[in-house]
Amino acid sequence: MSQTVSVPQALNLSSKLINNNQVAEAKALLGRILKVEPKNAQAIHLTGVVLHREGKVAAALTAMEQAVALEPRNAVFLGNLCELCRQQGRLDDAIRVGKRAISEDATSVSAIANLGICYYDKKDYDTARNLQERALSL
Numbered sequence: 001m002s003q004t005v006s007v008p009q010a011l012n013l014s015s016k017l018i019n020n021n022q023v024a025e026a027k028a029l030l031g032r033i034l035k036v037e038p039k040n041a042q043a044i045h046l047t048g049v050v051l052h053r054e055g056k057v058a059a060a061l062t063a064m065e066q067a068v069a070l071e072p073r074n075a076v077f078l079g080n081l082c083e084l085c086r087q088q089g090r091l092d093d094a095i096r097v098g099k100r101a102i103s104e105d106a107t108s109v110s111a112i113a114n115l116g117i118c119y120y121d122k123k124d125y126d127t128a129r130n131l132q133e134r135a136l137s138l
Contacts, residue, residue, distance in 0.1 A: 023053050041070035075104040079111035094118045109138045
């Protein structure tokens with residue numbers, strides 16, 4: 001990291017780059033952050049987001065699991081891990097993690113919606129509908 005840019009500023013920039021679909025730039029910046037702070041949970045999580053955008057779901061899942069291990073109560077990390085577990089067909093894990101996400105932040109629309117999709121995939125349509133309605137009401 002350059003001494004003129006703090007790690008929080010670099011993380012903020014990384015998020016903006018990801019949102020602007022500048023994935024390669026974000027990945028490079030996150031790599032520099034992780035050289036300075038190898039256990040920075042936010043940088044690891046964002047790396048998982050980048051890997052997911054690159055279609056590397058298994059690698060993204062590993063990064064998300066590492067971020068959650070470092071910050072086990074982070075609802076955003078848990079919500080994203082829920083979705084990645086679902087995409088890998090690990091529905092029981094996805095539901096377990098999704099419930100944890102909601103227990104940490106009962107107003108997380110994305111976590112509630114992701115959990116609803118998990119229940120839909122398990123063919124528990126009533127629970128899925130209830131969760132989606134809850135997400136919509138928020």
